[in-house]
Amino acid sequence: MIKRLFRPASVVALAATAALLTSCSDSDSGSDKVASAKPNILFIVLDDLGVDQMTSYGYGGVDPARTPNLNAIAHAGVQFRNAWAMPDCTPSRATFFTGRYPSQDNIQNAIVATDLANSSTSPYVLTLPKLLHTVGYTSALIGKMHLTGSDLNNAFNLPYGYDSMWKLGFDYFDGFLDGAPYNIDTRAGLTTKGADVDSGPYKCGFIPTKHIDAANGADSGACYLADGSCSQLSIGGDVTTPGRSCMERGGILDPGQSCKSTVPSYIDFTAQNGYYTGRWVKSTEKGNGYVMPASDPSSRGYRSILETDRALDWAKQQPSDKPWMLTVGYSAIHAPLQVPPVSLIADDTPGRNDNLVCSTRADSENTPVVTQLTDVVDSHLITNLMIEALDKKIGDLLVGLNLAQYKADGSLDYHPEKTNTVVVVIGDNGTYVDSVKFTAPGRFDPTRAKATPYQTGVWVPLLAAGPMVASPGREVPSMVGSVDLYRLFADIAGANLDAAIPASQPIDAQPMLAYLTNPSQASIRTTNFTEMGTNLRATDASASESPCVIPAANNVCTTLFPQKGVCLTQGGIWYGDNLSSETSGIPATGYHNCCQAQAYRLTKGEDTTFLPTATKAVTDGTYKLVRQTRNQCDPAMGTAADPTAYGYSKTAYGVEDEFYKIDTATPNPALDKEGSQLTAITAPPLDTSSLSPEQQQAYSQLKSQMDQHDAVADYNWNYDTVNCPGDGNHDGVVDQKDLDNWKELSQLNGGQSSWYDFNHDGKTDAADQQIIQSNMGKTCHMS
Structure with a gap:
């Protein structure tokens, strides 16, 4: 039998809960809140936003985004300096609500349409909202969470359909089953500009001015809204770009035209347009799930605004005598990167009104090196704008909930000790490749970002503020994991985990609450762990897989993306069907594994690496062990003339260990970058003869931990x-x-x-x- 990686910590949890109750009853002088009531919980999840973006951590690169409201939360509470999430979206988000590492439930990667439901959050697990029900809480989830499949592919992996989030215990859901905003509509809603959203000339999703794009731009036009109404827009006053202003209002601009009595047939409200549309799914305390499509007027508008407004609408309807947990899953800053409304950006922020990033004039088509450089500059500029817009809406959320107010200068006046609400903010994984801040301070690594187990991919911001926080404004250096939030929220709510958790489904979460209530709390975790792998797929799914190679991430090849558009959104080159110009000369049906794509790319003199089928890391806070498992090709490369003959070996896998020394220092932390490993990368066990006794002991202990995690993963994979x-x-x-x-x-x-x-x-x-x-x-x- 295999040893469980579960260590109860009842004494710490009970002590922290007692401290919470004392804090809530003793420190609320002058507050108009009911001190003895159970605290409300506001949980904010940021998408693809790692610590590299955060000035409160001392990072942000040479040109950081403005985050005054996130900084205010950090200063009013505690900031966890050493928090890990999982490398990718769904595995991290599942840990929040199950308290279990992904391999316990076979939730190894972001769920896509070809995955089985067996790799999505199970309704038979004691999820956090179900646990909080036992102590009187109502739970709502607004925005993105991606705990289940979507209704793509005829709802193949969505047994409960639009009631899925209700079946997981959420009393109210108003958000997205999809994992990210859809592609930007480069036609800007005009079917006259192409057959699909990827075929138009407007890479930001709106029509720029003629100054930016003389051939396709417009300085005026008719702005149609989804309800059929129309208004004339032209340059002047607050309108500097009619196409952008119309998009920000949820509309589509008919360039150079006047409003007509009926909406022209070439205006397409059914197509999604990045952050300015959504396909919202709603369910209530009785289920009754349904969809509000992108063509519905309520589904159009910038996501960070709609996500905030819908969260506030729900919270304002809650009775004052019943505690609630409100989870807001913001879509930002997940790809596709798209400029936010100018109303959310300060007047003096660089790039606020600069639409040059939305024009092909920003690219130098004949000089690839310059094109790559301008693409990076554009990505960082848009990322900063999106983060500032997100930060503004987080401030609006706190103010709308009466947890804070704005001062005359626009800064946030936030005193959580005068409230009865705990606010927790976390990133779901590290920043994605194109947005990583690789300059000082920080010097993070875009080639080892989201979807990798390296520091840039799993080190995330984690902030917590509330009435029980002692000595606010401090940092907690101790290791915590995304899985630990399950226990934190349970302890805040006063739930009895030891009694509630079934013996057959033990949790991996360790206590956290004591870090809030006790400034001198010693470290609780001795190690931290992260993992990502491959979800369960139907036995014949490999025949329909398509490779996507992402150049900016060391030319990594993956078959996780089921559609061309998703690949392109991630900055990838698509090798499946419906080929693009970069892949001329391959079969019209495309390739079906990365071995075939690799063989093709080798003929072009281009290298390829494979996304690991399993990737894990464990650390003791100083040393870090990374274990990667990759597919091997069979037959061996070069033995067949036709690349379509290649496939993955059914028996051979490449397993390698990597050993690093890391820290979380400022201004530039020691990261696990390529070439910084302490010994040669080989199959385990590593040759540690060149290491110091301390390093040898650390590797031995971390390898033992990793082997146990592998055993748990193997047991559940074959369950x-x-x-x-x-x-x-x-x-x-x-x-x-x-x-x-x-x-x-x-x-x-x-x-x-x-x-x-x-x-x-x-x-x-x-x-x-x-x-x-x-x-x-x-x-x-x-x-």
């Missing part, structure tokens, strides 16, 4: 097929509950993928029922 077939709810026994659950799911969503698809064929059918019946009464557990 459905080998270790406990028939136990779809993972309660450790195959029984009548499993038959009842199978029956329900086999009748939902056409009996497609679900947590009871044991043979992983994408169906919940009689074959899975037979597996339950054949294993009835079997007990399974890890010890």
Whole structure:
């Protein structure tokens, strides 16, 4: 049997809870809040925003974004200097609400349409909102969270459809099932400019002025809104770019035209346009989920604004005598990078009114090196604008909730000790390649960013403020992980975790609350862990996979992106069907694995690396062990004349360990960059003969931890097929509950993928029922 990586810390948790109750009752003098009430919880999740962007951490590069409101939260509470998330979106976000590392639930990567439901958050796990229900809390989720699949591909991996978030315990959901904003509509909503959103000339999603684009620009036009109304716009007053102003209002500009009585047929409100549209899904305390499409007037507008407004609308309806947890998942700053409304940007911020980034004139097509440089400059400029806009809406959120107010100079006046609300802010993973600040201070590494286990990919900002915080304005140097937030929120709410957590589903979360209440609290974690891998897919899914190579990330090749548009949004080159100009000379159907793409690229003199099938890291705070597992090609490269003959080996995988020394210093931390490893990178175990005794001991201990994590991952990866077939709810026994659950799911969503698809064929059918019946009464557990 395999040892569980679970260490109860009941004494610390109970002590911290007692300190919380004392703090709430003793430190509220002068406040008009009810001190004895359970605190409300506001949880803010930032997308793809790592510590490299944060001036409160002493970083931000040579030209940091303005974040006065995030800085105010840090100064009014505590800032965790050494917080890790998972390398990618869904695995991190699942840890917040399950308290379990991703491999416990096979949630190894961002969920896409071709993944099985078995790799999405299970309704049979005690999620955080379900736990908080036991102590009287109401929970809402607004915006993005990406805990489940979407309804793409005929809802293949979405058994409960639009009620999915309700089934996970959220009383109210108003947000997105998709993992990111859709591609920017480069046609700016005009079907006359191309067949699809990637075929137009407007790379920022709006029509620039003629000064910026003489051929395609417009200085005036008719601005149509989705409700059919129209207004004339032209340069003058607050309008410097009619196309941008119209987009910011949720409209589409008909360039150089006057308003007509009916909306012209070439105005397309059904197409999504990056951050200025959304396909909102809503569900209430009774489920009743439904969709508000991008063509609905309420679905149009800048996401950071709509996400804030919808959060405030919900909070204002809550009774004052019932505690709530409100999670706001902001979409920013996930790709695609798109300029925000000028109203959210200070007048003197560089680039506020500069639309040159939205013109092909910003690129030098005949000088690739210059083009690459201008692309980086443009990406950093837009990133800064998006972060400033996000920061402004976070300030508006706090003010709208009556937790703060704006001073005359526009700065935030925030005194959390006078409120009864805990505010926690975290990034879901490190910054993505194009936005990473690689200059001093910080000098982070864009080639080892989001989707990697390196520091730039997993080191995230984590801020916490509230009435129980002692000595606000301090930093906590101790290691914490995204998984620990589950226990933090449970302890704040007063939930009894030891009694609530099933023995068959132990959590990995360690206590955190004591760091808020006790400035001298010693470190609780001895190690921190992060992981990302490959989600479960149907047994025949490999035939429809398509490679995407991302040049800015060391030419890494991945088949995680199911559509061309998603690949292009990530700055990638698409090698699947519907080929682009960079991939001439390959079959019209494209390639179906990275070995084929690599063979093609080698003929062009271009290298390729494979995104690991599994990537993990563990640290003791000083030393860090990284373990990567990559596919190997079979047959060996070069033995076949036709690249389509290549595929992945079914038996050979490349496993390598990397060993680093790191720190979290300012202004420039020691990062695990290429070439900084302490010994040669090889298959484990490493040759440590050249290391000091201290380093050898550290490696030995971290390798032991990593081996245990590998064992847990392997056990759960084979849970459905080998270790406990028939136990779809993972309660450790195959029984009548499993038959009842199978029956329900086999009748939902056409009996497609679900947590009871044991043979992983994408169906919940009689074959899975037979597996339950054949294993009835079997007990399974890890010890």
